[in-house]
Amino acid sequence: xxxxxxxxxxxxxxxxxxxxxxxxxxxxxxxxxxxxxxxxxxxxxxxxxxxxxxxxxxxxxxxxxxxxxxxxxxxxxxxxxxxxxxxxxxxxxxxxxxxxxxxxxxxxxxxxxx
Amino acid sequence: xxxxxxxxxxxxxxxxxxxxxxxxxxxxxxxxxxxxxxxxxxxxxxxxxxxxxxxxxxxxxxxxxxxxxxxxxxxxxxxxxxxxxxxxxxxxxxxxxxxxxxxxxxxxxx
Numbered sequence: 269x270x271x272x273x274x275x276x277x278x279x280x281x282x283x284x285x286x287x288x289x290x291x292x293x294x295x296x297x298x299x300x301x302x303x304x305x306x307x308x309x310x311x312x313x314x315x316x317x318x319x320x321x322x323x324x325x326x327x328x329x330x331x332x333x334x335x336x337x338x339x340x341x342x343x344x345x346x347x348x349x350x351x352x353x354x355x356x357x358x359x360x361x362x363x364x365x366x367x368x369x370x371x372x373x374x375x376x377x378x379x380x381x382x
Numbered sequence: 383x384x385x386x387x388x389x390x391x392x393x394x395x396x397x398x399x400x401x402x403x404x405x406x407x408x409x410x411x412x413x414x415x416x417x418x419x420x421x422x423x424x425x426x427x428x429x430x431x432x433x434x435x436x437x438x439x440x441x442x443x444x445x446x447x448x449x450x451x452x453x454x455x456x457x458x459x460x461x462x463x464x465x466x467x468x469x470x471x472x473x474x475x476x477x478x479x480x481x482x483x484x485x486x487x488x489x490x491x492x
Binding site for chain 2: 272303310311312358360370371372373374375376
């Protein structure tokens with residue numbers, strides 16, 4: 269079956285702009301989690317959505333937001349981009365929330381902020 | 383979640399066992415030890431997890447010390463495709479908020 273897909277794969281933005289990233293989970297998976305990965309900070313949890321509700325949120329500023337649609341697809345938005353937001357943004361899906369071992373990761377969206 | 387400490391990098395010869403250590407001295411009684419790996423340019427991949435008993439699956443074995451303050455991930459016969467960054471994470475099962483550390487870069491050589 270198809271894996272987790274993320275679009276776009278690469279993105280270049282300038283400071284102050286906003287960006288929206290999309291994630292389509294594996295069919296039948298209702299939980300979607302987002303992570304940010306940078307060389308300095310490693311992989312950090314952003315938030316998790318299940319049945320269109322945010323279930324958990326990591327320690328990120330309010331500029332980072334997300335949502336989930338009724339078909340379980342999810343989007344994350346970053347407003348007023350900063351240089352430090354340059355990172356690989358990973359999406360992971362699972363059947364149920366909180367199940368780390370059942371999370372399947374997508375290839376990520378690499379965001380570069382200039 | 384409890385903090386983990388892993389070596390920055392390790393080398394292993396192809397076909398030999400790779401033993402990756404992890405210290406988690408502040409682990410709580412209800413926290414599990416999870417291992418994930420990330421091959422270059424791919425998303426992380428789940429490997430194995432355990433609470434206090436040793437665990438084995440088709441990918442690896444997990445050895446947790448009796449006091450649960452450290453663990454070792456064992457890849458019994460490392461291949462070149464096992465070259466990746468390996469992350470050790472401790473967290474409460476069912477709770478998704480987590481932070482990966484910098485992990486161990488395992489380089490498997492011919």
